[in-house]
Amino acid sequence: MRTDMEGMGTSVPPLKKHVLIYFSQKNIPETVALNFYDYFQKKRWRNQRCVKMANWKIAAWNWILNLL
Numbered sequence: 743m744r745t746d747m748e749g750m751g752t753s754v755p756p757l758k759k760h761v762l763i764y765f766s767q768k769n770i771p772e773t774v775a776l777n778f779y780d781y782f783q784k785k786r787w788r789n790q791r792c793v794k795m796a797n798w799k800i801a802a803w804n805w806i807l808n809l810l
Contacts (some may be wrong), residue, residue, distance in 0.1 A: 752797040755787045
């Protein structure tokens, strides 16, 4: 059974609310966080080589950097 604290670290997949918190802490709009979450949900949290992501926060940080 999944606890509410799972996803606060790097576990994959994260809870949507944890993604929202992460982006909020970086002063990134909620819409960007939701776009990130929806995109990777559709990809089943896999990277470009179809390998399951080990750390969603690295992907989130790269997503943010690509906005700049």
